[in-house]
Amino acid sequence: MKTVTQDRPYSQTLTRLREAGLRPTRQRLALGRLLFDGGDRHVTAEALHEEAQAAGVSVSLATVYNTLHQFTEAHLLREVVVDSARTYFDTNVSDHHHFFLENSGSLMDIDGNKIAITGLPQAPDGTDVARVDVIVRLQGTPRAAE
């Protein structure tokens, strides 16, 4: 058996970009690796930009925004609206919901097929359900921090 010699075997970012019709530029590859290597993540543009800098990848904030939006259009990411001040991007594009820790601003996934919503009225005439989002807002209990 031969050893895989690619530098990042995990996420197959290059392949994903190709399939999405996006040129595999240095910036998109680097951001894609930060996003898709390892487990699911929820990031803001600013946070990903800082992470890239810290990793020694030179990429502008404008490109981070461009890339996050392009990845979202390509369904490699989805947006999560939980805070009217910042946009979160989610590498988990499967059907799921969220815990939102209002203190820290962090998100945790809730598997979409573990929960059920019953009694939803039907969508008004002339509309279709694009998505149902459940957000469980959490407050930290300082006591537990001891």
Added chain:
Amino acid sequence: MKTVTQDRPYSQTLTRLREAGLRPTRQRLALGRLLFDGGDRHVTAEALHEEAQAAGVSVSLATVYNTLHQFTEAHLLREVVVDSARTYFDTNVSDHHHFFLENSGSLMDIDGNKIAITGLPQAPDGTDVARVDVIVRLQGTPRAAE
């Protein structure tokens, strides 16, 4: 029987403000009446400001923001997060959820005790559930507009 001679009997805005410990200023009374007379509403600061202008009430946008936040602290309003670009304030402070029409940016209430969510994992250690929000995102079907 005597006829009620108050100019706006509907919302008892004056009483509400007193109970909340807020001075019934001209601006707060006017905004309170716009918000609470008539049925439940979902407004943005900008929209309420324009509505006030149109009603001949002179109030600054800063005061609209101040007032919306004070009303929210006093639980006369609550915030609804559905769009990362603008904040909605909701005059319905009872337990309920929302349809969000992404095209028009409008919200419709879903009665909280008509729907049930089962299978929610318990909140992580050291946290408490502050609220559960269900947002049903709707896309208009242009066909129906004919």
Added chain:
DNA sequence: TCTCATATTTAGAATTATTCTAAGGTGTTG
């Protein structure tokens, strides 16, 4: 009713996340 301390309003500046512009760099394909 007048006074005065305090709460409120407001114009305009500041902040912050995000988007836009337009100029130069890069990936792909023949």
Added chain:
DNA sequence: CAACACCTTAGAATAATTCTAAATATGAGA
């Protein structure tokens, strides 16, 4: 390698919201 479309980016622009600090209104008491 040429050529062109696609990409990146610095910096300006935008837009919602917040802040500042000066002017004004409110209400408790005299």
